[in-house]
Amino acid sequence: MTKALHINFSATGNTGKIAETISQTLRQEGLDVDPVAAKDAANVDLLEYDWIFLGSGVYEWLPGKPLREALASLRKKYVESGDIKPASPRIPGRKAVVYCTYGGVHTGINEAVPAVKYMAQIFDHLGIDVAGEWYFxxxxxxxxxxxxxVGRLGDISGRPDERDLREAAERVRGVLKT
Ligand SMILES: Cc1cc2nc3c(=O)[nH]c(=O)nc-3n(C[C@H](O)[C@H](O)[C@H](O)COP(=O)(O)O)c2cc1C
Known part of the structure; x- marks a missing residue:
């Protein structure tokens, strides 16, 4: 069975809603999903999984603090174990998706891009291809x-809404075909 790890951080529940849809869709597509909260993510082995999904709300342009801390611990662990190698050679068949929910009140999506790029780097460093960078x-x-x-994106009250959740499910189905 294809194994997926799903780590997410959600302070006010928005990313949690998207995460629930992603996990549910992965299971519908026949994957075995391990959901892990950001606070426990430092203890997981990213190299055990075929697919990894990693999501967070955006806070001051970056992922939430518990997730940043977990990613810092994981980076340190894999540098020390030698799994993060110079030139980051690819590990065939392993893929990751990073996603965020963001409000973009000042500069729109630009103030969420650093968060997603930040999350992607742990996988790129390990040689795991990032098959999707998603913004909700x-x-x-x-x-x-x-x-x-009042912000750059207009009225975003109630988001993520049903349409966003449908989009998340469709994106999961799409990326699994890559
Ligand atoms: C203190 C605070 C800081 C935020 N900073 C940003 C930011 O830098 N960029 C952005 O696009 N959205 C920002 N947001 C909006 C959140 O990213 C957005 O509401 C997100 O969906 C929250 O996700 P969560 O409910 O899963 O934690 C901020 C929200 C709060 C409360």
């Missing part, structure tokens, strides 16, 4: 809720 819009919650109506 996610409304602001709590004190920053008004940002959901």
């Amino acid at each position: 819009v996610g409304a602001y919650h709590g004190k920053m809720e008004n940002f959901s109506r």
Whole structure:
């Protein structure tokens, strides 16, 4: 059975909704999925899986802190083990997808791009091809809720919505064909 690891961080639930759809679709497509919260991600072995999905909300242009910390630990572990090699030779057949939800109130998608590129680097360093870099819009919650109506992306209240979730499912089906 094809094995997938799915790590995500979601502070206000938006990425969590997308993550649920992604995991559900992976299972519908016959994959065996291990879901792991960002706080536990430092202990996983990324090299055990055929597919890895990694997602986060965007905070100050980057993934959330628990995920950044886990990625820093993983990077250190694989440098020390020698699995991160100079020139990062490819490991055939291994693939990853990185995705975020973002609000983009100031500069739109540009303020989410660093987060996705940051998440992708652990895989690229290990020689795991990044088959997808996905962006989903996610409304602001709590004190920053008004940002959901006044920013560069217009009114994003209620996002991710049903249409975003359908898009996530379709993207999963698409990327598995690569
Ligand atoms: C404190 C804070 C900082 C944020 N920083 C950014 C940012 O730099 N870029 C961006 O596009 N969205 C930013 N957002 C919006 C979130 O990325 C968006 O709401 C996301 O969907 C949250 O995901 P989560 O609910 O899974 O944590 C920020 C939101 C908060 C509350």
